[in-house]
Amino acid sequence: NAGVMQNPRHLVRRRGQEARLRCSPMKGHSHVYWYRQLPEEGLKFMVYLQKENIIDESGMPKERFSAEFPKEGPSILRIQQVVRGDSAAYFCASSPTGQGFSGANVLTFGAGSRLTVL
Amino acid sequence: KQEVTQIPAALSVPEGENLVLNCSFTDSAIYNLQWFRQDPGKGLTSLLLIQSSQREQTSGRLNASLDKSSGRSTLYIAASQPGDSATYLCAVSGGSGNTGKLIFGQGTTLQVKP
Numbered sequence: 001n002a003g004v005m006q007n008p009r010h011l012v013r014r015r016g017q018e019a020r021l022r023c024s025p026m027k028g029h030s031h032v033y034w035y036r037q038l039p040e041e042g043l044k045f046m047v048y049l050q051k052e053n054i055i056d057e058s059g060m061p062k063e064r065f066s067a068e069f070p071k072e073g074p075s076i077l078r079i080q081q082v083v084r085g086d087s088a089a090y091f092c093a094s095s096p097t098g099q100g101f102s103g104a105n106v107l108t109f110g111a112g113s114r115l116t117v118l
Numbered sequence: 119k120q121e122v123t124q125i126p127a128a129l130s131v132p133e134g135e136n137l138v139l140n141c142s143f144t145d146s147a148i149y150n151l152q153w154f155r156q157d158p159g160k161g162l163t164s165l166l167l168i169q170s171s172q173r174e175q176t177s178g179r180l181n182a183s184l185d186k187s188s189g190r191s192t193l194y195i196a197a198s199q200p201g202d203s204a205t206y207l208c209a210v211s212g213g214s215g216n217t218g219k220l221i222f223g224q225g226t227t228l229q230v231k232p
Binding site: 033035041042043044045048056059091093106107108109110111112114 | 167219220221225
């Protein structure tokens with residue numbers, strides 16, 4: 001089991017460009033969570049998705065950010081018209097079921113994608 | 119709204135010392151609490167998970183306790199080693215209105231000096 005795979009591991013973009021971050025969950029996992037870690041800060045929840053559904057997007061910025069988890073393929077976090085403040089590490093985690101339904105359920109995290117905006 | 123606080127923010131100890139990291143949360147209606155380790159520039163490694171019905175979990179030199187009613191957890195590290203140097207994150211799942219996401223504290227950055 002390869003675990004949660006995120007790519008690219010490092011991404012450099014200029015202001016105004018688009019950034020696409022991909023996350024392939026662990027085999028058998030159908031729940032994906034995206035988190036952002038700004039420099040010197042903790043992880044902040046962004047969005048929780050199941051296949052083809054956004055369940056909780058309460059942590060997503062209102063503009064420029066979107067996420068999807070299609071029936072086939074990885075989950076994508078898309079940032080349009082990036083600004084320097086978007087520079088951060090973006091972590092994806094997956095679980096076999098939603099955390100809320102089982103106290104024993106554990107999120108497995110990927111290694112993260114580090115976005116640098118010049 | 120669930121909030122998680124970790125104290126201290128940073129800690130420096132000599133090798134061999136036993137130490138305690140603290141985590142507090144505002145909403146006691148949690149499903150579970152996890153302690154993670156994060157090395158600089160790296161991802162997260164899950165250390166211990168305590169379900170809401172449990173009081174503590176142990177793994178090697180690590181022991182985590184949970185007191186739901188008071189909204190507190192501690193991570194005890196015995197006989198610390200330089201290799202323990204990292205940031206330790208506490209995260210809770212659950213709380214009123216929560217969809218299952220983990221809410222993280224800011225972390226405690228630990229340095230163990232040889």
